[in-house]
Amino acid sequence: MKHGPLLDANEFKKNLGWYCDVCGRHRKDRFISVYTIDFSRDFKCVDGTIKKNFKYCNDSRHCYNHIKMIAESKVYKITHPI
Ligand SMILES: [Zn+2]
Numbered sequence: 001m002k003h004g005p006l007l008d009a010n011e012f013k014k015n016l017g018w019y020c021d022v023c024g025r026h027r028k029d030r031f032i033s034v035y036t037i038d039f040s041r042d043f044k045c046v047d048g049t050i051k052k053n054f055k056y057c058n059d060s061r062h063c064y065n066h067i068k069m070i071a072e073s074k075v076y077k078i079t080h081p082i
Pocket of ligand 1: 020021022023024025056057060063
């Protein structure tokens with residue numbers, strides 16, 4: 001491995017990660033999925049106007065269920081700052 005301020009592309013990809021919007025953990029890219037929820041009707045807008053992408057751990061039932069609960073109830077209850 002080279003030492004220096006620049007990471008090579010593979011090293012960068014390996015370290016690429018995201019924060020889960022539910023549990024707040026920083027996870028590797030492959031463990032994070034995105035779920036888009038349409039909040040437009042809550043704001044009396046046309047469908048598709050106000051959408052938000054939520055990132056969640058795709059290996060965690062807890063995180064997935066939480067996202068699904070939000071999608072179904074449209075209740076914005078996430079405590080972790082987004
Ligand atoms: Zn999570």
